[in-house]
Amino acid sequence: MCGIVGITRKRGGVISEIKKALKKLEYRGYDSSGIAIVNGNSIFVIKGVGTIDEVLSDVKLEDGTTGIGHTRWATHGGVTDDNAHPHTSCDNKVALVHNGTLDDFHYLRNKLRERGHVFRSETDTEVVAHLIEDKVRSGMDRLRAFYESIAPLSGSYAIAAVFAGSNEIFLARNKSPLVIGLGEGENYCASDITALLHLTNRFIFLDDGEVAVISPDEVRVWRLVGQEVIPVEKEVKEVSWSPSLIDKGSYPHFMLKEIYEQPHVLRQIADNVEYYLKFSQILAESIETGRRISFVAAGTSYHASLVGKYLFSKRLKAQSDSIVASEFLEWGDFIGVDDLVIPISQSGETADVLEAVRRAKDLGAKVISIVNVPGSTLTRLSDETVYMMAGPEIGVAATKTYLAELAVIYSVVKLAESYIEGRSPNPEEVRKTIMEVSRVVESNLPFMDEVSVKLSESISKKRDVYYLGRGINYPTSLEGALKLKEISYIHAEGYPAGEYKHGPLALIEEGVPAIVLMPVNPDLQSKIIYNLMEVKSRGAMTIAVTPEELELEDVTVIKVRWDRPTEELSPLVYIVPLQLLAYRTAVKLGRDPDKPRNLAKSVTVE
Ligand code: F6R
Numbered sequence: 094m095c096g097i098v099g100i101t102r103k104r105g106g107v108i109s110e111i112k113k114a115l116k117k118l119e120y121r122g123y124d125s126s127g128i129a130i131v132n133g134n135s136i137f138v139i140k141g142v143g144t145i146d147e148v149l150s151d152v153k154l155e156d157g158t159t160g161i162g163h164t165r166w167a168t169h170g171g172v173t174d175d176n177a178h179p180h181t182s183c184d185n186k187v188a189l190v191h192n193g194t195l196d197d198f199h200y201l202r203n204k205l206r207e208r209g210h211v212f213r214s215e216t217d218t219e220v221v222a223h224l225i226e227d228k229v230r231s232g233m234d235r236l237r238a239f240y241e242s243i244a245p246l247s248g249s250y251a252i253a254a255v256f257a258g259s260n261e262i263f264l265a266r267n268k269s270p271l272v273i274g275l276g277e278g279e280n281y282c283a284s285d286i287t288a289l290l291h292l293t294n295r296f297i298f299l300d301d302g303e304v305a306v307i308s309p310d311e312v313r314v315w316r317l318v319g320q321e322v323i324p325v326e327k328e329v330k331e332v333s334w335s336p337s338l339i340d341k342g343s344y345p346h347f348m349l350k351e352i353y354e355q356p357h358v359l360r361q362i363a364d365n366v367e368y369y370l371k372f373s374q375i376l377a378e379s380i381e382t383g384r385r386i387s388f389v390a391a392g393t394s395y396h397a398s399l400v401g402k403y404l405f406s407k408r409l410k411a412q413s414d415s416i417v418a419s420e421f422l423e424w425g426d427f428i429g430v431d432d433l434v435i436p437i438s439q440s441g442e443t444a445d446v447l448e449a450v451r452r453a454k455d456l457g458a459k460v461i462s463i464v465n466v467p468g469s470t471l472t473r474l475s476d477e478t479v480y481m482m483a484g485p486e487i488g489v490a491a492t493k494t495y496l497a498e499l500a501v502i503y504s505v506v507k508l509a510e511s512y513i514e515g516r517s518p519n520p521e522e523v524r525k526t527i528m529e530v531s532r533v534v535e536s537n538l539p540f541m542d543e544v545s546v547k548l549s550e551s552i553s554k555k556r557d558v559y560y561l562g563r564g565i566n567y568p569t570s571l572e573g574a575l576k577l578k579e580i581s582y583i584h585a586e587g588y589p590a591g592e593y594k595h596g597p598l599a600l601i602e603e604g605v606p607a608i609v610l611m612p613v614n615p616d617l618q619s620k621i622i623y624n625l626m627e628v629k630s631r632g633a634m635t636i637a638v639t640p641e642e643l644e645l646e647d648v649t650v651i652k653v654r655w656d657r658p659t660e661e662l663s664p665l666v667y668i669v670p671l672q673l674l675a676y677r678t679a680v681k682l683g684r685d686p687d688k689p690r691n692l693a694k695s696v697t698v699e
Contacts, residue, residue: 094693095178095192096121096164097271098288099253099262102279103309105156114281114288115145115162117339120347120487120687120694121192121284122166125177128152129188130160134258136188140177148177158309159260161253163190166693169198170215180219182226183211186257189225191218192284192697193249193269201245221252229256236322239263240304244320249444249697253282264305265317269697270442270470273297273305273312275329280307285442285466285695287485291336297327298468332467338484348488348580348686352672353538358493359531359665361482362500366508366520366527372461372479373505376409377512379433379459386413387428387458389421389449390437391696393491393575397498398437399568400664404506407565407661409513419699421449430457438462439486439494440695441469448699450474463501465494479505488687489694490580492672495572496534499665500527530665533655541670542677544651548636549677551606558583558606559597560671561590561628563621566610569664573608573671580679580686590624603632608674609648610667611639613660618643638667 096118100107111128126148127140137157141148145164163178170176179188195217202212202220210223221242228238235256243252249268255261264271264282274281274289274296282305283289286296297312299305304322305314315322344350379386386405388398398415405411416424418436428434434453438446441464450460450471462475465483472478483497504523511518552558558577562570570587577585588597590609601607607628612618625648629635636649640658643650651670658666679686 094122094166094695094697096284096288097161097190097192097251097253097282099161099255099264099282099307100279101159101260101262101307101309102276103158104278105158107157107160108152110292111160111162112145112149113291114283115164117288118284119145119164120489122164122693123688124167124172125165125174126163127177127179128160128162129179129181129255130157131255131257131259132157136181136185136255136257138179138181138188140179141174142172142177159255159262161188161190161255161262168194169217175214176216178218180214180216180222182222184226187222187225187229187254189218189222189252189254191221192251195220195246195248195250197247217248221246222254225254235259235261235263236306239265240315240317240322241320243304244317251284261306261308264299264307266299266303267301268444268447270695271299272468273299273307275312279309280312282307286332286334286468287339287487290332290334290339294332296330296332296468298330298473300473330468334467334485339487346488346676346687348490348492348676351486351488351493352669352676354484355493355496355669356531356535356538358483358497359500359527359534362497362504363524363527363531365482366504366524369479369501369504370508370518370520372477373508373518374512375461376433376505377509380409380411380509380513385429385432386411386435387425387432388413388415388435388437389418389446389453390415391418391443391445393495393572394437394439394498396568396572396575397495397502399571400499400565401435401502403565403568404502404661408506408510416449418443418445418449421445422452425449425452428453428456428458432458434458434460436460436462436471436475437498438471439465439491441466441471442695442697444697444699447471447474463498465497487694489689489692490576490675490686495668496665500530503527503662526662530662533653533666534669537654537666538669540654541651542673545670545673545677548649548674549681551634552583552674553581553678553681555583555606557600558585558608559600560585560587560608560610561593561621561624562587562610563590563612563617565660565664566612566667569610569667569671572668573675576672576675577678579692580675580689581682581684582690583678590621593624594627598627598631601628601631601633605633607633607635608671609635609637611637611643613640613658613663638670
């Protein structure tokens with residue numbers, strides 16, 4: 094999960110542009126950083142452990158026109174200056190950056206060592222620079238040396254390479270994302286479009302097994318077949334995301350900005366609700382014809398899929414599965430021809446999700462994904478894609494895309510319900526409902542944030558926090574706990590409240606926080622109040638997110654102001670104070686919520 098960037102242009106200024114683009118990719122990894130700039134007949138490299146600002150603040154070089162950059166999240170080799178990218182050949186005439194992991198690189202490295210190559214790092218990547226050098230030495234031109242070096246590689250890679258004395262950037266992709274951005278008298282490449290949106294909105298999305306060469310005036314793409322290449326025509330896609338969305342504005346962190354953007358995201362979905370009619374119709378037909386349906390997703394998106402599973406059962410009386418993507422290859426053998434598989438993914442690049450989808454397709458399933466990032470790999474693997482319209486999400490912890498996933502699932506289910514019941518769907522009704530939730534989130538945000546600031550005083554001093562939910566808010570408990578643990582590093586777990594007494598209750602002792610998500614439905618309320626008392630009587634510090642009219646004694650309550658609360662929409666509102674609590678706690682503890690340790694936004698390794 095690294096970020097790579099390349100820029101080739103006629104006018105200078107390439108170093109500052111690469112730094113600017115790289116900074117937009119820091120959410121993919123930030124152990125180490127580096128750049129390589131073609132400087133006449135040599136290549137200037139600066140790299141090391143640290144963020145882009147730390148490593149590249151003081152680059153002294155006459156500005157070049159062609160260069161590549163990298164921000165690293167270590168996989169092969171520790172976090173050291175030598176292991177930082179770019180990696181170079183022995184003669185320093187080839188430099189390259191890589192995102193992904195190569196299998197069998199030890200074998201290649203030993204072979205190259207026998208041929209006299211000297212390695213400076215422990216990385217898998219460095220092998221490729223030496224492979225290319227070896228082939229150039231044997232008389233091959235650059236293109237051939239490049240693709241013949243790529244051909245024997247197995248594993249995942251997005252690679253960008255430069256040669257001394259050339260303004261071309263050589264690219265290759267297999268199972269790691271790589272896009273080409275098109276400019277005027279300049280072209281670019283990057284791990285994803287967010288790095289380049291301030292430069293262009295026109296993109297070519299490379300597919301697995303493709304290699305490309307970009308220069309200021311030209312982009313050429315080939316498909317690698319064995320040791321040969323065949324030219325391919327690629328479609329140029331225009332992306333409507335605006336670069337201003339990748340700016341923190343006046344917010345101290347992207348995460349806070351994205352939490353506050355949630356009402357707007359809901360409005361976007363509400364305004365485009367008709368767009369989801371086609372998917373809802375396919376869903377209704379799938380249910381009517383008895384097809385099996387499985388969600389597949391990871392992390393936050395998996396939690397959204399659980400809400401989907403709940404609503405399919407409650408509203409559509411349809412059984413579905415929710416499979417954690419990294420477990421799909423083990424648990425998904427039952428998938429058969431014509432089954433419907435619904436991957437949910439913000440990035441559309443999560444390796445576990447992509448592998449699951451490849452398997453599902455091999456087994457003959459139809460794949461309709463719910464995705465945020467336009468043109469991402471998942472959109473190209475799927476039979477159909479519906480977009481969640483959340484705009485770019487930069488904070489590593491998913492927030493606004495969780496709400497978007499829930500709103501899309503809710504809309505699709507409501508529309509499908511009409512088809513199943515033989516009525517015409519009523520998008521206007523769904524639009525109004527989502528609009529109302531948007532208003533509720535918007536009006537509660539300031540108050541929820543105030544409460545979160547206060548609560549973070551005590552939560553930040555705790556070692557463990559438990560979240561309890563029932564029914565549709567069981568996934569909310571999981572998501573609330575995930576937010577807290579990933580950005581504050583406080584241990585947190587979510588449980589179905591009724592299950593808690595079957596073991597975890599033993600963990601409750603004086604002062605341990607238990608955060609309870611109070612259902613809207615009175616029958617469920619009385620059950621969870623009983624669960625709440627169970628933990629309270631054992632000394633837990635109890636906090637409850639509740640509808641406004643509910644009175645609870647001796648419990649810290651976060652009352653949601655909402656005129657007509659409904660159980661089915663409550664996850665969209667209840668998660669907001671939990672996101673804010675996680676954010677405020679992380680800040681209180683001095684953690685950077687946008688860059689949690691060990692984590693990266695797009696998890697492109699299995
Ligand atoms: C948690 C988080 C991760 C992602 C997971 C899946 O805040 O962001 O758990 O949800 O890595 O990512 P996508 O949705 O991009 O497939």
